[in-house]
Amino acid sequence: MTEPIRSITLPPSKNPQQEGEWLRESLLRWLDTEFIPEAVNQIIAQRAAQIFVRQRMEGENDLGSLVIAIVTEMQAFDFSKSFYGEFAIANAVSDLLLESLGIDKCCGE
Known part of the structure; x- marks a missing residue:
């Protein structure tokens, strides 16, 4: 029988604004590097950083829930001038957060 994927919980936020600024800078660097x-x-x-900060300020620490919130709220964003979409952004945020926690994003270890 297969084991369910364990949820990943971020440590409680001590400074959501600082986390948001780190995420904004990291995500921008990823976006600019991935294509053009x-x-x-x-x-x-x-x-994406605004959504993340608001979620963290509301006490959300579950990575899966944060990703779903970003996908859901970014659906209202006009991506017509971008190579990206809401799922790519949410996945990139997830990868950046996993990397910051020292978790291998490929295999979850």
């Missing part, structure tokens, strides 16, 4: 730098990348990174 575009002006819209700054707006995407800022919006």
